[in-house]
Structure formats: C-alpha cells, structure tokens
Amino acid sequence: MSDLPRKAAILGAGVIGSGWLARLIDSGVACSVFDPAPNAEAKIAPVLDNAERAAAALIDAPRPAKGAWSLVGSIAEAVAGADLIVEAVPERLDVKHATYREIEAANTDGIIASSTSGFRPSVLQEGMARPERLIVAHPFNPVYLLPLVEIVGGAATDKAVIDRAMALYTELGMKPLHLKVEIDAFVADRLMEALWREALWLVKDGVATTQEIDDAIRYGCGLRWAQMGTFQTFHIAGGEAGMRHFMEQFGPALAWPWTKLMDVPEMTPELVDRIAEQSVTQADGRTPRDLEKIRDDNLVAILKALRGTGWGAGQVLADHEARLRGK
Template identity: 65%
Template sequence: MSVIGKAALLGGGVIGGGWAARLLLNGIDVVLFDPDPQAARKMGEVMTNARRAFADLIPEGRPSEGRLTITADLAEAVSGATFIQESAPERLELKQNLFAEVDALAPEDALICSSTSGLLPTELQAKMKRPERLLVAHPFNPVYLLPLVELVGGEKTAPEAIERAKTLYVSLGMKPLHVRREIEAFIADRLMEALWREALWLVKDGIASAEEIDDAIRYGCGLRWAQMGTFQVFNIAGGEAGMRHFMAQFGPALKWPWTKLMDVPEMTEELIERIAEQTDAQAGGRSFRELERIRDENLVAIMQALEPKDWGAGAVLKQYRAQLRGDKT
C-alpha cells in the first residue's frame, strides 16, 4: 500500500508533467490541476517518453499505472488529496495566493510541497493558516528519472512534515536531500548556475561554442560528477595526502583572475540568438522529443550501470527495485 492516497498536482508544465509521470508510473492516481487547454496533449507526450524510459529502467515488476484526471477546478483537484505538489510558474505572489487557497480547500492533513527552484518556503507559507505542512520539494528534470529531490523547510514547517516527505519521495524511488538551511536556490541550482554563468561568458567572449563547452563537460569532468560529485573527486586528485594537499595546491588558483566572477553577462538579443543557433546546430535537426528520448535512454543506461556497484544513483535504483519487489510479495 502506497504512503500516498490521492495525489493532486498543481501545474502541468515540464516539471509538473514529470511529477505526474513519476506518480502514475508508480501506480498512484493523480488529479492534475491545469487550466491550459493543451494540458492533455502535453501530458500524453510526456507519458509516451516517460513510459518508455520507465520500462527500460524497470523491465519487470512495474506497478500498474495510476489514473490521470485533468481539471481546471482547483477545489476538485485538491479535495480528498493526501499529497499536493505545486509546480506553478516561479512568481512568489502567485504561489502564495495559490497556497492560501489550497490551504483552505485541501484536507487538514494533506502534505503540501512546492517544486520551486529558488523561492523560500518561509515566504511561500506566509499566507497559510496551516503553514506547518508546507515545504519545498525541488526535483530535477526529467522528474520521472532523476532521483534527487531537495527538501527545504520554512520557519513554520514542522519537522514531521520533512520526515513525512522523505518517506513519501523514497517510496517513489527518489533520493531526498534535506537542505538544512533555508537559502535562495538551495544547493544544486546554485552549483548549476555558477557553471552556467561561466559557460555564458565563454560563449559571449567567443572562446568556445555551446557544443565545445558541452564536450568539455561530457568527455571529462561530467563523467566524474555523475558518480562522485566534486569534493570526493578532488580528495582523490590530492593523491596520498588527500584533500589537504589538494586545497593547498589548487586553493590559491581561485584568487587568479581565471573566471569571470565579478559580473553577469548581459543577456542581449544577440547573445541569446547566438546560443540558440549553436544549440540548434548541436541538436543536428533532432526534435525536442527525440533529444528527450536520447537523454532518457542515457540516464537509464548510466543508472543501471551504477546499480551493480551499489553506488550513487545506482544504489538508489537498487533500493527502489527491492521496494517494488517487496510491494508485490
């Protein structure tokens, strides 16, 4: 029996659609609140890719798919829900008002999570009568495959809500990471943005193209990041003397004027156009859905490759598969 009864999702964009797919593929019924008349078509496309990826990931013993309902009526969506995941546009006031409404409409004991990639839970819960059950649960695209979900509580979030969320996301095959201090953009997005900003400078200054930068990542450091992150990789790079040696040797380099850390590149039309042209060229005429499929196949292959090693995302997958087996017996 799942820890989730009825799931209500607010918003069916790239992230909300990904949540819907993960829940449905885990056999959970989903009511999706989305006023967009295109919502059903978009969800259908997401599910086509997600179903294929999930079947590759878990060839045997998958739960039977949950039932999807799409509605433009918020009260209908959250009525009777035990778990609510919001993935609306990133505007504070919009989200605050949405949570105030949901707070009044949903059952008292429903857990309410926001997919925001940067807004603070303390601000998100400001207009709620029962703010203790709200937290941020920030996932990563594609939500139906990547294990990470960052959990961030606000000043009024109850510790029990965090614990409940941990259990819930683990039951969906995910890896919850509790971000212990409330900070804008949390952990992963700050790291991604630091990398992205430097990458934008390299394109703007004509040092490298989008493709060259992607190659510099995926043929080198990206393969290390995927399984060990950055600290443990540098720990090993320090050789026998480990991290202390590494920091002594490479720490000072941070003071050299290597990276464009003092400013943010101006997002001119010209820069946006240059990058869009370069990424189009890189995509080589493949459609968005085709690229998505390639990405998903690669993610599945990497996670499965790490599974026998019981390492990183492979360890999460191994545990998830055991859970699914347990659910059947």
Template identity: 70%
Template sequence: MIEKAAILGGGVIGGGWLARLIENGVEVSVYDPDPEAGRKLGEVLANAERAYGKLTLAPRPAKGAWRLAGSVAEAVEGAELIVEAVPERIDLKHRVYAELEAVNTGGIIASSTSGYKPTDLQAPLKHPGRLIVAHPFNPVYLLPLVEIVAGARTDAGVVERAKAIYAALGMKPLHIRKEIDAFIADRFLEAVWREALWLVKDGIGTTEEIDDAIRFGFGLRWAQMGLFETYRVAGGEAGMRHFIAQFGPCLQWPWTKLTDVPELTDELIDMVASQSDAQSGAHSIRELERIRDDNLVAIMQALKANDWGAGKVLAAYERQLYAAAKTAAQDFSRPFVTVETRVPAEWTDYNGHMNVSRYGQLFSDAADGAMRVIGADQDYISKGLSYFTAETHIRYLDEAHAGDAVTVTTQVLDGAGKKLKLFHQMHHADGRLLATSEEMLIHVNLGTRRACDPAPEVAARLAPIAAAHAALPLPEGAGRAVGQRP
C-alpha cells in the first residue's frame, strides 16, 4: 500500500478518488484551481463516509489526512501515486504533466481519462514509463472496477505495481489487453447512450421509461453476471452455442442505430433535459448521490452474501482489512472496538428509531469481531471448531436513528476453559450509551456439536486479554436480571 498520493483535479472523479484513498489511510494532497473546490470535496467526502459506514463492518485503517495544495508542484511533491483527473483536454493534461515532472520523477502517473490512449498522453513526458490510464467509475469510492491501460512506453512493472495498489484499495483492477480508444466499459456505455438518445429523439420512450427498461430488467442481470454469462444462461442447457444459433441471425436485422449519431440539436437537448428534470428533479444532486450509494451498498452486500461479482471483491477487501487489524498491535488494557458503523434508514421502525432486532445484530457482529481478535475466525471454523452463543441479556438504554454513527466495544468478563463471557457496550458518536449486551458463549466441536476446550492457539490469544480485562471494574449492568431494580 502507498502512504502518500496526489490528485490533480477535484471534480466528481477526483473527489471520488480522494474519498477512496483517505478511507484506506492514504495521505492526499489535492490541487484544483476552483475556489469552490474545498466545499465540493467536503460534500463528496461526507457522502462517502456515510456510504462506507454501511458498506462494511470490517475495521478500517485510520482515515488519511488530506489538504488542498496551492499548485501542481506543491500537490505532487513526494507522492507515490499521482491521480490526474483534469478536464478531457489533451493540451491541458500535457501542461499539467510538465509541471509535475519538474518536481516528481518517481511516482506513478495514473490518468482517469475516459478515452485518451496512454501512448498519446505519454508523448511529451521525460519519464513516460510511469504513466498509465486508471479509468474508474462513479462513484469511485464504491464501484470497484478500474480499467488499467498501458501505453507503448509504459514499464511492465508499473502496471503490476498499480494493480497491487488498486487491489489494496478494495478495487477490481482490469488490465486491458490492447490499447484502444475508450477502453472496454465506455465502449458499451457509448453504444447504449447513443441508442437511448435515438429512442428519445424518435419519441419511442422518455428518459424515465428508458431508465426503467434498464433498472427493472437487464441492468439487474448485468450487475451480477455481465453480458456473456447472462446470454450463456439464456441458451439453456446447450449454453452459448444454442443462444448464438437462436439469436445470432437477428444481428443482421436493422434494429439499432448504433452506427448513426443523432445530432445534438437544441430541441433534442431540451427534450432530454426537461424529461430528466421531470424524472428526478424533486431530489437535489447530493440527495440522488445518497440514494444511489444506498442502493449500491445494498446490491454489493447481497452479492457478498453469495460471494459473487462485486460482492466477491468486497469480501476479499474485508478479509484484507480484518487481517490487517488482526496483526496490528491492539490496546487490551480497556474494552476494544469490535463494531463501527452507521444506522441504515431501513433499520428503523415505526417509532423512528433503530429496531430492537438491529441492536441484536450489532451485538452479534461485535461477538464475531471478538472471535476474529482471538483467532476464532473463518479459518478456525473450517478446522471444525467454533463458539456458540448460549445466552444473552440486552438492555436498551437510548435511541439510535437513521444515519447515526455508533461504536460497540467489548470487554471479556470470563475467558477460562470452554466458557467465554463478553460484555458489549454500544455508544453513539456523541458519547451516549445506547445499549449493553452480556453474552455467554460455549466453545464447541462442530463435528460432535458438543462443548470442548478451545485450541491452544485461541486459548493463548484469549488468556492475556481476559487477564487484562479482569483488572477493569465490572461494567455497570453486568450480571443484571430482567426487571432488576438499580
């Protein structure tokens, strides 16, 4: 992983890169001449933090610091990765490269361009071997795909280094085999966009009706299987060969206008803009971004449960975060953090606060976090050993509402032998104690489903934590029965 990065251009894509980088602990300097850059970036980061809080419960590294730089040179000094996200004008990009090369000669230059070939971008560089295209998708802080394209003079080692960096950021680096205009994904988007404009121009459908055709139909399939795998399934048991034999002839029919470009007249622009405003103009752009992020998080979480597609990338990223937290030095002289998250809107009930079942879920997640700390993780379970919860007692002390940031800390009350007693405390970001949960777990052999002592390596990790926590005061509420008076 890198420690320091620079971003040149703080627009939508630059802001998304900033969010993903600082959420992964990278220090970032940003240069953008727009006097409103600070405000705009702050709003993007607020939405990103909200989304990340719901995307994963895995312990994330301390957030990286960021600052606005006064010049290109100031921003790129000492940067290991330089994200170029300036407007799509090659003369402007070349001027920016000349400025950065005067200060930084070693960092990877990663252009976020949507269409320029890296060979064309490399033309004026003194050190062209370090330039690649790293084309992301909006929102960059959530969508994992980044298309990596090498130019004619790009060093092979730079491509491999870039792939490792983006994978460590929780992304899916896709190395494009050959250098082409617009790469792979934008080729599809251009084709769909062109056909959609014809459908609007010819009065076949409105912008909303066309969007409905995508989001209620093939868009859901594409989100988890893509194009070719979707059509392979459509071919039935005979697979892709049958699909092509059945539907291949229609490729000769004049269904689409993909080779024709509709003229962007004022009339067509007004038609598209007015229909789009009518479709979703009731929401501000920031509100639409949050709605989009909530939907993307839900889809990625659903895919993660099936270890598929973008969810598989998220699962790998979480394993990476858990592994880093496991090896990091932790302070067990006090209760340790096992959950940090924000309350999703769908977790609230008719009273407007978090549903009681979700308190239980977070405390269950906290127990899972404690298991990872002591080494009773997925690898341990695969060996036939685990802990089962035998009893819990939850106290609901205060309200949590949609969007609230909450943290759960865990204290080991008893860690000897087969029994493990934990005490979880859930706090609001403002310091309020929201709830507590006392939990008794029993170590079991998954083969016999009977109690047994934990493996020596788990017992060895648990013992010093239990000893340190034994010196702590008994938390208020521990050992209480239902309805017991203070």
C-alpha cells in the first residue's frame, strides 16, 4: 500500500514550493498550487524543466506517470480534498497564521507541512483549531534533488501524524530526519548559519574572497561532508583510537580565538556590495539559471557515485529506485 498522498496542495510557488511540486508530481501525486503572484506560472516552469532534466539523468528505475497539477485561484480551492498541504508562504508569522486559518476553514484532515526554515512548530500551531496535524517539513534547495527533510512536531502534534509523514517522505525518495526537540532553525540551518557567519567575517576582514571561501569548501571539507558529515569525518581523523584521540588532540584548539561565531559583521552597504560584486565575478558570466543546471549536474554525479558505494544519500537514491522497480 502506498504512503503517498492522493492529492497534495502547495501554497506558495517560490523556489521551495516549486521544488516540492516537482518532487511530488514526479512521484505521480496530483497537486493543486496557489500563489497570488501574477507571474506564478512563469516562476514554476523553469524549476519543473530543471527537475525533469535532473531526474532523467539520476533515476535508474521506472518512474511513474507524472502527477497532474494546476494553478488555482484560492487557498480553499487548493486544499479541498488534499491529504498533504505544503505551506511554503513567506517567512512571516502573521502570514503563516492567516494561511492556516484559511486552510482549516476548507480542510479538516490533511497533514499541514510547513517548509519554514526557522519557526518552531509550536509557534506555528498557536491559534489553530486542530494543531495536532501541523508539522515542520523543512527541505533543502533543490527540493527535487536533495533528499534531506527535517521533520519536527510541535507540542500539540499527534505522533501518528509524524509517523505518516516519515513514511510519506521516504516514499518520495527522501531522507526524513525526525528532530525530537524543537529549536529555532532546527539542525541543518543552524550548522550552515555558523559557517555563513565565519565566511562573512573572512570577506569583511579582507582575508578571502567569496570564490576562495567556496573553493576551500568544495575542494576540501565539502567532499567529506557530502558522504560522512562532521563527526564521522573527525572520528576517522583520530586514527585507530578514533574520536577520543581526536578530541584529546584537537579539543584544546576550541579555546583558541579562531572564530567569531557569536558575532556578525554589520551588513553595511559596502560589505553587501563587496559580496555581491565578488559573487558576480565568481559566476564568470553565468546566470543563476546557468548555475542551477551546473549545480544539478554536479549533484546528480555525486548522488550516482554514492549510490555505487551504497553510502549516505546514495543509499537513499538506491532505496527509492528499488521501490520504483517494485511497483
């Protein structure tokens, strides 16, 4: 029996909402999309094109027929009959609460899954008539390629809703990570924020350019992170004695004044200009759309390589293909 929803509603057709649409319809799920922007369809089209291009190169298994989708004129129309309601509206609490009120007036049963990157689900649940069906399902861009989705329940969330969500996102070919403790910005964004803070200081202080910082990551630690993360990488770095030896050897360095993680440089116009100009130079004439295709090609290659070793995100891909072959 499939754990996929019969119908999904997507509220908000930005980068994240469109990415969810691409992943859902590629799994054969019918979707209704609401976005009040007059150019909503124009925002969605290139994301779906990129997603199809990537999936065709990545998936080595029979893919189901695409789910039908349509843009509709209201939240009520979008959520009618939906088993899964993807909330991908702007990161404003008042907007999200207003959206939930409209959802609850038109749909009483579907899982409400917020794509928020920062708000705790208990905060989102405030004022809801049925808060037990709301979760955070925080994805990563591009949603149609990256498997991680952080699943977080609030104080009122029903455990059965969490269980349904874990099964649903697994069948979508993702790696749902159930975070059992609520915290602002969850886990992955807090880690990325720490790196981002240090990178901003390195640019501001003239230590390195945006390209030099990105090169330090993509040619070094980023390749290790892609398949082992931080702790397992450091466990290996400790040699035969493992993490204990690593901590004994390098732990004292944590007291050295290397980083400024608790401080952020003032985002002056001069610093913003410097970062923006260096980023344009780094792009070397490529548009963001060009870079999206390069990003997707690189991710496809990495995921397929990891599939060959049965490791990390590659194992998630292999499991998803096995499910597709079994249908």
